[in-house]
Amino acid sequence: xxxxxxxxxxxxxxxxxxxxxxxxxxxxxxxxxxxxxxxxxxxxxxxxxxxxxxxxxxxxxxxxxxxxxxxxxxxxxxxxxxxxxxxxxxxxxxxxxxxxxxxxxxxxxxxxxxxxxxxxxxxxxxxxxxxxxxxxxxxxxxxxxxxxxxxxxxxxxxxxxxxxxxxxxxxxxxxxxxxxxxxxxxxxxxxxxxxxxxxxxxxxxxxxxxxxxxxxxxxxxxxxxxxxxxxxxxxxxxxxxxxxxxxxxxxxxxxxxxxxxxxxxxxxxxxxxxx
Numbered sequence: 001x002x003x004x005x006x007x008x009x010x011x012x013x014x015x016x017x018x019x020x021x022x023x024x025x026x027x028x029x030x031x032x033x034x035x036x037x038x039x040x041x042x043x044x045x046x047x048x049x050x051x052x053x054x055x056x057x058x059x060x061x062x063x064x065x066x067x068x069x070x071x072x073x074x075x076x077x078x079x080x081x082x083x084x085x086x087x088x089x090x091x092x093x094x095x096x097x098x099x100x101x102x103x104x105x106x107x108x109x110x111x112x113x114x115x116x117x118x119x120x121x122x123x124x125x126x127x128x129x130x131x132x133x134x135x136x137x138x139x140x141x142x143x144x145x146x147x148x149x150x151x152x153x154x155x156x157x158x159x160x161x162x163x164x165x166x167x168x169x170x171x172x173x174x175x176x177x178x179x180x181x182x183x184x185x186x187x188x189x190x191x192x193x194x195x196x197x198x199x200x201x202x203x204x205x206x207x208x209x210x211x212x213x214x215x216x217x218x219x220x221x222x223x224x225x226x227x228x229x230x231x232x233x234x235x236x237x238x239x240x241x242x243x244x245x246x247x248x249x250x251x252x253x254x255x256x257x258x259x260x261x262x263x264x265x266x267x268x269x270x271x272x273x274x275x
Contacts, residue, residue, distance in 0.1 A: 012081065035120065060100045153180060154182055157184075204267065209237065
């Protein structure tokens, strides 16, 4: 496979950006919050479309998965990206990479963690690299992006644990007045909200965050949403006292909304760009 072909299949910038964000998460969030992130990633990647996808996939030896895990827990992110490039150089297709190698490594990392054969630190590093690899792979559904400019609908939701919903309710009304179809979901817990996203498959997701104390909940939610809807535009409307920088250094989001009418303009510009 030519180098140009390989680079066309993997977004290395997205990989390194996501890896850096995950390192920031590990450095700034409480250990319990990082543990939840690692558990979420292991659980979601271990079970992603497993049954029907792997039925037709070639067998992958446990030794090869183990070697992949050993690469994933290395402190530097470059080794994981090199491993992915190596798979593509061998002609391994995207589905096999995701549903064979990545899902298999997630299961093995989880099993090693449960058996105390891998430390929490190594699992946190390894799951961060797995998540970054998923973010670097091209979408399997390019039709999602091509449909965005004509859909004009979005999911608006409060971050789990939020109790102040006036702002997002007003924003939803503003978008509806502008002709958008808004699915407004308030006061859902993490499991209910992620399940709603899985079922409804929104292309645009706006989240409300009213306090710094819920930043870890936002970070966890966005990681889950990125695994569920890789191509979605995800934005957050934060409290006035929160700085954009404090959010962007931890959360893998596309846009920050400070005003509903400006958000309409910004989203239209993003949709035109993506279209």
